[in-house]
Structures are given as C-alpha cells and as structure tokens.
Amino acid sequence: MNKLHWKVEKQPAWLVAAIRKTIAALPGGYAEAAEILDTTEDAIFNRLRTGGDQIFPMGWAMVLRKAGGVSFIADAISLETDNGIHIPGATAEDANEEIGSKLAELEGQLGDLVNAYRKYIEDDVVTRAEWKSLNDIAYRFRVTLMTFLNLISRVYCEPEKGDASSVQPLASGARNKSV
Incomplete structure (x- = not known):
C-alpha cells in the first residue's frame, strides 16, 4: 500500500x-x-x-x-x-427552552435563504460561489430544523414501544400522548 x-x-x-x-x-x-x-x-x-x-x-x-x-x-x-448532518443534542433541562430558540433561528435562516435566492437569480445566472452559498445556508437550516424536531421529540413525545425507554427516562414535561 x-x-x-x-x-x-x-x-x-x-x-x-x-x-x-x-x-x-x-x-x-x-x-x-x-x-x-x-x-x-x-x-x-x-x-x-x-x-x-x-x-x-x-x-x-x-x-x-x-x-x-x-x-x-x-x-x-x-x-x-x-453525506449526513450533525444534529446537536441538548440536556433534558435545556431542551424545552431550546425549542423556542431553534424556532426563531429557523425563521431567520429561512429568511436568509429566500433573500440569497432572490439576490442570486436577479441576473438569471447562479454562479458556483452563489450555489455554494445557497447550499451552506440550506445546510445550516436543515441542521437547525432537525435539532428543533429532535428537541420536540425529546420533550413531548412518548418513547416508541420496543426501545430502551426503561433505560432513559422521559424528559421533564413530556406528555402522555401518542404522536
């Protein structure tokens, strides 16, 4: 070798x-x-x-x-x-607070993506640099979205049957509803 x-x-x-x-x-x-x-x-x-x-x-x-x-x-x-994305976790104590924060981040990042898209298509051509920029913004949006959904799951969703729920307790404030 x-x-x-x-x-x-x-x-x-x-x-x-x-x-x-x-x-x-x-x-x-x-x-x-x-x-x-x-x-x-x-x-x-x-x-x-x-x-x-x-x-x-x-x-x-x-x-x-x-x-x-x-x-x-x-x-x-x-x-x-x-070709995946890293989804940062949060402690159970911080998860509920983080949900609102991630929702606000999502709103801002979606606005960034829309604004960049509009700017980049003004001349009817998207350059390689502009395409990379759009992908970078979209990547950050996807990471934030998946983190947001992960937090909702950890705080509000019941564990699925057959998982290791007996090993890991539900986060405080979890509801007893099926999703």
Whole structure:
C-alpha cells in the first residue's frame, strides 16, 4: 500500500480543515489551543501540516471542540462519512427552552435563504460561489430544523414501544400522548 495514501486516509484534508476552523473559533486561536492542550503552537502546526508525518490526536480535537463550543468537527465527520448532518443534542433541562430558540433561528435562516435566492437569480445566472452559498445556508437550516424536531421529540413525545425507554427516562414535561 502506498504510504502517502495511508497518511491521507489517516488524516484527510476535510478533517484538518475542521480542526483548523475549531482552533480559529477560540478567542486566542492557536496560542489558546496550545495553552489548553499544554503543548506548543509548533506541535499543533506540525500535526496539521499537509503531507506531515504526524497526525492531530482526536482527543485533542474533542478538547478544543468543547473549549470553543463549536461543532465544526462533528459537522465535517457527518457530512464526509455519510453525506449526513450533525444534529446537536441538548440536556433534558435545556431542551424545552431550546425549542423556542431553534424556532426563531429557523425563521431567520429561512429568511436568509429566500433573500440569497432572490439576490442570486436577479441576473438569471447562479454562479458556483452563489450555489455554494445557497447550499451552506440550506445546510445550516436543515441542521437547525432537525435539532428543533429532535428537541420536540425529546420533550413531548412518548418513547416508541420496543426501545430502551426503561433505560432513559422521559424528559421533564413530556406528555402522555401518542404522536
């Protein structure tokens, strides 16, 4: 097996991009990441180099994800592994409050999508950049929509028969209605 191919498979460019985006989301960027991980900036750069002989530990990536409060890595993994979307969860205590917040986000994101669509078709041509922009907006909308539906299910829906409901209690405030 080609050794270079093996390295590409071990640390694909899309994963490196998601890790870099996660680091950039930290207020102090690479300096803060190095401090959080108790390492040097050079050690981080070396592990994110194209064609380098080191890989960035997934544990480090998860620590930085938590510190930054972003989901770029999970989003990238979901998209690249099965063309899916990452749906962030919420704790049972926060779920009911999050429903209203996600509904407001949906409204804003749908408005963004409609406005972008109208702007991009004014000249009767949608460029590659405009198409990518529409897809990015639509992706964020889908993630928010699925998160919204997930939260409704967790707060208000009964568990289906045959699932692990005896292991996981219903969220507080769940209704006793079938959906």
